[in-house]
Structures are given as C-alpha cells and as structure tokens.
Amino acid sequence: MYRYNPTDQQLVDDRVAQFRDQMGRFLGGRLSEDEFRPLRLQNGLYVQRHAPMLRVAIPYGTLAAPQLRKLADIARRYDRGYGHFTTRCNIQFNWVRLEEVPDILAELATVQMHAIQTSGNCIRNITTDPFAGVAADELFDPRPYCEIVRQWSTLAPEFMFLPRKFKIAISGGAEDRAAVRFHDIGARARHAADGRIGFEIHVGGGLGRTPMVGRLLKDFLPREELLNYFEAILRVYNRHGRRDNKYKARIKILVKDLSLEGFAQEVEDEWAWTRGGPATLSEETFRRMEAFFARHDAVPAPGDDLADDPARDRAHDRAFSRWQARNVSAHRDASRAVVTLSLKKAGVPPGDATAEQMDGIANLAERYSAGEIRVSHEQNLVLPHVARRDLPALWRGARALGLATPNIGLLTDLVCCPGGDFCSLANARSIPVAAAIQQRFDDLDYLFDLGPLELNLSGCVNACGHHHIGHIGILGVDKNKEEWYQVTVGGREGEGAALGRVIGPAFAAGQIPDVIQRLLEVYLAARAEGEPFIEVVERIGLAPFKARVYGAAA
C-alpha cells in the first residue's frame, strides 16, 4: 500500500489547519454561507436533512487496518456508532456536528486520511477495481497509476473550480470491474503491439440526470503521458464546459456539444503543448510507485482448519460452501483467495457498518489479509490476500460479525443510496424499499437458483445508487409530493455496458417486491440452462417483462 511521504503529510496537516480556520470564520459570522459552501464541499462536508454529513475519501478504495480502526473510532466518538460505505468507495458519517469536523479531519490526518475533494466541483476520489493487484486477469496493477493521479489531482490549483464534479476511474483487468465507461474519464490498462504500457481512454460517461456510456477518446495513451493528457482534457473542460446550467455542466455535455471528434481535436491541441513537458512521468516514478504495491508473497501465519471447529455439522458445512461459492473469488495465486465481506445483511441498510464491525474487520484483515481492506463500488468490503487454508477460520470470524451473508452478486446484494432518510436531495426513500426486497427474497435456495443479478436503487436522478446500470434498477421519483418508484431493466456495467430502460409507469413502494417477483418469474420461465437474468433480457427484450408486470393494459 502507498505510504505518505512528508509532503503528503504536510498537505493534509495544512488542510486541517486551513479548514479549522475557515470553519471558525464561518461560525463567527465572518464567512458567508455562500462563500463557505464551496470550501466545505471541497472538504466533503454536506448539510443534510438531519445533520451535517461528512464524506471521507478512501483513495481507490484501499484501506489499511489502522485506518479502518480510526474510522470505527470516529463513528463511535463523533457519530452514532456506524458509517456508510458508498458506491464511490468512500465512507460517509451521517450524524457529525459541524463544529467538530475540524477535529475529525485532524484525527483522519493521523492515519494518512482526509476528506479532500470528496464533493464539490473538482476532481473527486479516484476509483478502481476492488480486485486490483490480485485479479488473475490483470494486464497490470492499476494502483500505482491511481496514486499518481491522486497526487496530481489533490488540490490541483488549476482545477479546484470546474464547471461540475469530475470522476476518474482506472482499471487494470481484462474484465472491467471499475465501470470505467461510467466516469468522466475512464482509463483501461492496455499493452501496445510493441509491448509498451498504457491506457485506453474513455470520456464523458456518467450516470445522474443524463446517463451516458463513455466514448472512446484514445485507443492507446502511453503511460508516461497520463498526467499531460489528463491535464489537457481537464483544461479543455474547465475552459469550455457549460457553467450557465448545472444540469448541463458535466463533461459529457461538452463532448456532445463539440462532437467526439471536435472534443478530441481540442484535447490533442492542448496535449501537443503539454506532451513531453514537466509533468511527463519517468520510469523512476513508476518504479517507486510500483514498489508500494508489491505483491504480498509472504506466507501468512497458519490458520485454523474447518475440522477444528466443534460446532461443525452438515448444516455448518453447507453454509460454509455456500459462502465459498458466492463470497470467495479467485486470486492470481492459486493458494490464495479474495474474500468479499457482505454489507448486505437483511435488515441493515446496504453499505452500513458499525464501529464494532469495522474494528472486527480490521482484526480479520491483520490476521488473514496482510492488513489490507478494499471497498467495492457495490458497497461491500473485500479482503484481498487470504490464504485458502484460512478460509474456514475467516468465515467463522466474518459470521460472528454478521458479515458472511452468502449473497455476493445475488439479488439481495443490492446497491442502494442513503435516499430520503438522510439525503436532502432525495425524491424518495430507498433504504425501506431495499429492506422490503431483502425481506421478500430471503430464501437462499431461491437466490442461488436465480444466479447473478444486480439490483440498484437510487432515491433521485442523481443516481448515487447507480440504478441505470442495475440489471434491475429502481429510481425514486416525486409525483405530487408522493414517493414513487420507476423500474428499469437491462442495465449493465463492464463489457457490453448499457443503460437500463424504463418498463413503464412508476409504482408505490409497497408494490415493488411484487413487481420484482414478476420480473423474476418471466426470467425463470424463459431462461435456458445456466443463462443469467441479464442475458435473458438481452435475448427476449423488454416486452415479456412489461406484459407480465402491467398485464394486458400495458
């Protein structure tokens, strides 16, 4: 993992002091609300429905055990004992007190963390594949590049006041697990024919009010030009992106207005100047960064064996093998595995973890995963370096913490934003709808039989729950001040990325479990052996689903 050098530490310490001063001036009435707002947003501080919300950055979703313990500590001391992991791999505290935020930032700085640029019209936290560095299909590890881009974008003086927020994802796998085509810039690892390392660059993707799949801007960008080229894109966007209408201010609208070719030409002109310039990355920089992310090849301490467990019986074995089937993924080293801890237990808001769970996970990570934890954009936590022989012991530990629900990639592993219970932008609540779905579909045999299925839920068009890319998507809408829910089908991320299509008029919250039930019935009747939900949708189209949900009237 990356470790701060004195410069990084100075930066976050200075930032704490600066923000403490800004907060003091705001509370003392010397900084107006309008002038304070962009400053606090650049520090991840929102004013929410009930209380201020603080969003803490988890750069490319990677946490060390002491960092997670610190988050637990903050949850306990400054919040109500829990935190919410988001679809952008950050963590949110929903009940902080305004005047305590500088103290929280100071606490974070002691473990090399901060809340810089987790909101506001600036370059946001960089995201990547939660399996980065351990996935078997990886061309190369994207994390050194994530860290380089993190350093470049943190307090980048030129880009603190962009037309709108700006999200960057970088992925290294043959399979895209970072949804790169749904980011303002998405970079995918590529090797040129001559073996050079670089990236394929997509631009203008994103969800929200105007969802778009990113467009291919450049087939191959040599890695040493990464920052020069990103700077060129950002400068074109900063100068020419719309600022008159916040709903048309994202880079995707600029790309559309200029046409992809027109936009690409502007970027090339700008890049022609920066190319080979002072921000060109050296081999030495790559080597230095790669060293931080060297593989964890040390043999882990011997763990317990399943046979040692006194409680072991057939039901126990079955539960373990179910967990193994869903929550354990291949590591590129066959003696190891990648374990996903489910934050999707029925009755708990998706993505929430208590302070006790965070402490427990930190302990598990130290014992079984080289002290490292990842946050996935599906709002689960991942232990990336687990020795296979430790799986039974880890499973028991996770189970004791309520984190071993064997549902990863299944219907109840649903992605859900905080919605109307917390968020002041919401049209509708999302957590109760998620709970109703998890309650209705609680039969594991049924869920396993359904197979891979992604369900995403957002409380408004801002799409923090990524509903557009759910195989089934649910969007909270407001109709005459009432909460309604629009259902989409057929969204998907990764290869063949697509946006879901609306199946028809919206539903009341109480109808949603039935609607899903009907969608599933159509699927089960139509599927061939082993054919997943999304492929059936793509094969038979929306009509049969609409007909079943709305009846003849549709």
Add this chain to the structure above:
Amino acid sequence: MSRLIRDGQFIEDCWRWLDADEAPAPAPGEHLILPSAVWQAHRPGLDAARTGVWLAPDDGLAPLLPWLATLPLIAIRFPVFTDGRGYSLARLLRGRHGYAGELRAVGDVLRDQLYFLQRSGFDSFALRVDQPAEEALAAFRDYRWTPLSRG
C-alpha cells in the same frame, strides 16, 4: 490603503481600470487596463508600456499572443470566485505562451483562493474590498507542499 497585493505586500495601484463603455483616453502618464476588445481596436494609438488588457473568463487568448513580450499587464476577471476558467487562462499564458509580465487576478478575489491563484501563475491580486488585509497576506502560507506534477 490599496487593495492590491504584489510580492507578498500591499502596494499602491498605479493602473486605472476601464470598462467596455469607457473611452481609452489616458491622462498624461496614466496607466490603463482595457477590455480585450477595446485594446484590440485602439492598441496602435496607445503607449504600449502604459497599457494593459483585462480578460473576461470566456475571452480568447489569440489576439494577445503577438504582443505578449511587450504587454506590461494582463488582468483576468473573476466574476464569482467559483468560476475557475481564469485559472486555466493563467496557466496557458504562463506555461504555454511564456508570458512574463504582471498577471493580475481581479474581481471576486478572496483570501481562501489566493494560494491556488498564485500557484496557477498570478502574481498580483486585487482583493475584494471586504477582505481583511492581514489574513489575506497570511493566506499565501496556507500550504507548504508542492504538488507532484509541478515538481
């Protein structure tokens, strides 16, 4: 006291700012800052050493480029502090086009942005009138680090 910061201190401003509808008629020895369009129209008849240009965030740089070596001052106007276009104009003038004269931030210039403005290439700052002087000078020391890309 003047509201202009240069080289870490407040100095007397010797330039007179002209809006688009004002005639570019300097008193003897007077220094003027003209809107880009006015400057383009009247440049040949004016004393180059006493004539600067100001740019709105959406003004292009092309008309200025042939004259950068002799322009004593370019001011970039921030209509609101959250309009970040001026930062990129500054970077372009300094980096891409090698402009070495005075580069002034004008308009909604607040102490909380001074550090970033300076890092983007501005070297003089016409503070908004309500900004406390001592705090503004201190703001240049908000950070003590150097970003990677500018190494």
